[in-house]
Amino acid sequence: MFARFDSRTQDSGNVSFGVEAGGRRWFVKSAGDPQDRSPFLSHAARVALLENAQALARSVRSPALPALAGTARSAWGPMLVYEWAAGELVHAPAERRDDPASAFRRFRSLPPAQATAAIDAILEAHVELCGAGWIAGDFYDGSILYDFEARRLHLIDLDSYHRGPTVNEMGRMFGSTRFMAPEEFERGAAIDERTTVFNLGRAMAEYLGDGGLERAGFRGADDQHAAMVRACAASPGERFATVAELARAWRGEAAAEP
Template sequence: MLLTTNSIQQAPPIYLRSIGEIFAVFDQQDSGNLSYGVTVDGQRYFVKTAGDPADTNPYLDHAGRVELLRNGVRLTQSCDHAVLCQLHNVIESPAGPLLVYEWVTGELLGVPRAQRGNPASAYQRFRALPGEEILLVLDQVYDLHRRLAALGWVACDLYDGCLLYDFATKKIRVMDLDTYHQGPFTNTMGRMFGSSRFMAP
């Protein structure tokens, strides 16, 4: 049902609970997006939404968040690459689209500043890997971006919070590229999204 439904009338969490089990909620995003880990018919999925339309705290209003999700769909559908998380379906709802992705095993390499020094964090454990293993990951991330550049996509807001790494299988996955632009663009928003650690001066 999650993979074949095109539209719903319920709020996303009500719909998701009606067809499966929500086992994780990701509700601490600066973007205002609200995402879910969902089990349906024994399979796990990651479902991303634009969050509560009434939430005015994020930088972008709800319409802006919806447009970024649609942009993420365009990017994912335009580029077939092994490290990109696979998009299975898009379901329209009164609260905007639900993007149904595969569930990926791994740990987010981006961690809050206060945890960056913790040797148990994924961030520090990744930094402690042998150089050859890190270079293999970088090669894959660079290869994805060569492919995206060839398709006309300009990277924006790429940082370690976009990277999921499975330490057991040594596989990297890239996600959350919703702010990438198709072709050159003019900055009309002032300070762009992203951490100053990764931004050009």
């Protein structure tokens, strides 16, 4: 074991490990100690999320998603064994987002061509995910792992994604306000692929722009800006109906206007 990820780095209750075996590196994720009552989610709820992550990994293959090699049983419940993905977690707490040494600031400062390639990878992975029926849940920069040397992006911790549309039963759902759609704050609102479209539009604004929707702060092309603005429409009916439509408009293959 060369790494351990626990309450010192995150508060989910999960405990994960970097393990070297057979000349290769692996990422092993568990639901953590069943006796630990400090996390917000119960151990049973954490196990359910891991089982959900297992179903997602088995249903979708994408270069941006670390491959699931297998699952082992343990006293802590299932342990998911993924191929190791090199890189740095892009997320940074608010007080560190202006730190030029942070992965967040370096990712946000990538040259436009590299930033576009990273967003392309996020989009293409979500085209596959949504094509298999998955809707984003709690997507934010804590889901993004980026290797600055190899210029390669991976998406991790998609445990809260869910199959098919659902209804917001919480009011304010889990997630970062920088990425969340209006319906993720409204009890009884529909959560569907248009919600994922909004989440991805916000990623475009964060990483190829300055976090806003104005053209002056956006470093991409005009058609990309138009696609981002439509994706971030407050009303779901004004957004792209699918992530595939958003991806085509982003690539300039279709008009961004409805």
